[in-house]
Amino acid sequence: MSSPIRFAHRMTGLKSSPIREILAAAQQSSVISFAGGLPATELLPTMEGWVPPATAGQYGPSEGEPELRQQVVEILQKRGLTVTSDQVLITAGSQQGIDLTAKLLLDPGDTVALESPSYLAALQVFSLFQANFSDLGSSAEQLNFAQVERVLQANPKFSYLVPTFQNPTGYAYSADERSQMANMLDKYQIPLLEDEPYRELDYASDTAHVPIAAQLRQAPWLYQGTFSKVLLPGLRIGYITASQEFMPSLIRLKQAADLHTQRMGQHWVSQWLSSGKQPAHVDNLVVQYRQRRNAMQIELERHFGAIASWREPKGGLFFWLKLHEPQDTRLFLKAALEAGVAFMPGEPFFGHGDEKMGYFRLNFSHSDPAQIATGLARLKKVFEQGPRSI
Template sequence: MTVTEPARTAAPLPPTAARAAAVGGSPVRDILAVTARPEVINFAGGLPAPGLFDAQGIAAAFRAVLEETPERALQYSTTEGEPALRAAVAARTAARGLATDADDVLITTGSQQALSLLATVLIEPGDTVLVENPCYLAALQAFAFAGARVVPVPCDEAGIDPAALDELVALHRPKLLYTVPTFQNPTGRTLPAARRAAVAEVAERRGVWIVEDDPYGELRFEGERVPWIATYPGAEDRTVLLGSFSKVMAPGLRLGWLRGPEALLRACVVAKQAADLHTPTVNQLAAARYLADADLDAHVARVAGVYRERRDAMLLGLAEALPEGSGWVRPEGGMFVWAKLPEGYDTGELLRGVVAHDVAYVPGAPFFAGEPDVSTLRLCFVTQSPDEIAEGLRRLRGALVA
């Protein structure tokens, strides 16, 4: 007699959270994946130039900490971060005009994690967040995952309009304003000092957090440095300053930091414990050793000099590469040029044809929290030589103008 096993039926698995389905991936990452062919001159990335990394200096720092203190370097660490690195970050911050000690600093796994931590501890689902228009794309993702209602603040070529900001804060009572005021991603623009003071005044009078993200500020090519918003009257106790070694040392280290008021910092420490316990110890110690043994400022100055040449090469060729009537922002530093084509052009729809010419950019539409301007695009100028930039712009002209 044969016994037949009953048919097995499997119940479907529970679905992912609604926010996971609602928040899309990064269009920049998607474009990089489809333009990875070596023949493509890729202006789409936001990557620092790998040929300019101080690989020898960083390798020496890793060797030193692994040879001298391997037990510590390979062990768990405190959530707040290694004391030596926190002290070094605090000293660099204080030297740039914002009084800071090590206890004011939380080391994060890249400044992107700092954004996620702030979204976790500040935002309840349905809370309003104000952002620049357009805005850094990964910030929009972080706020969307937290369930925030993201409202764009009108901006011009100089950045945030303080009067419009004041009206929106009064109307929406947001939890925070997120801004990249220096060499902004994606536009490359820099908020002038007078507007920074006005933003600080609005935040104090209306009662709102300012999240000031500064990953590019040290990459200045020309002009005078503008102080952080955090240094202006009214902003001191309500501004969270984010920084990163990704653009000035190496992004693969995944080292960023958050400087903020004590109570908020404590909340972020608890959130980080739940996220990853701590940022890798060996990377922190190597970065601290590098800062002690090498001259990071001199390295950054060399990098900025090369980037300036590449920016100039891009600006020189844009008039011929883009259709007549186009405009663009001249950045004083950073990594990006933001361009706007004449009415009727859609840079997203045009991208497939552009990539067929072996060149790529990022369409501007994904950077907008509200109604997108489909005629805009972002060009990264730091990873190609001036000759490669000239050739890339020639190909772009072939796709857009010919």
């Protein structure tokens, strides 16, 4: 008998995220995981002894806690993006900002212009809303603005960019690319969703990385950040800010989604920020993650130098590798997990129906240098043995 459930048509667009499945398999303590974008567990600040205010158990405002919204305004000001606190909405992580933007802007068949490869959980959300994708160019190297212009001329519904230490490639736009992109978005008046979870994890600190949103004069924009990568991802606290015309609808959508972001976490983040501990905490993360990035670079040269190419990332959490002889890297995953190492195959990051073979992503923040050495030695053996059918 066929099922009596009539799933919404949009569910056909919702693919299971391979990341969740790989992360579940990588949970076993015997597995060294380079798969997710997880912070180092031992570097997470503790919440021990913290007592939430009594009011934090009550329902709160959909926009978020006023004190935290004001602190976000100050964070953004330092980046060069001037907003008022009524332009800030506290979200359940920046993943929710992607979901709200998709609900706000996408009708079935609309086009989102994005870098290729792009953040796969954003692709997942946009696909759920039955969007098509158009490819602005490779996110692993400097953009070709002739191609960007062709794509924007075709009037996509909006553009989704991760300009600072992109996921998965680690690439950061130069100052010139940022201003060219802003000019081009302005010229065609294409709304921008700029997503910046990684900008503080900067191991070179040689560039200002001014947000593209701050350079727009005509095009409407949304810009988001998160406390996941620089505080506690389990809290699920992020923020989205936008040009004024978006705010009333965004707040109504937030209300419809979950009334408001959990207040305990908002209070904790707010108190942590006002304690003055955050700058030293981020400095420490940068020192530790730079060491891990360097350790991975050395071990990659040792084990993968002959079979793959990559660029050392200047920030963020990932190496993005390309095999000299392209093969479907998903076919190495089962053997890798059996060998006690997890990695992220690259194919799902393309997701445009033109999946490119032979790329994979490695996270370096979650494992210490000794684990990085052991894990990459294991992974090298798996790649030497060749692909296996799933």
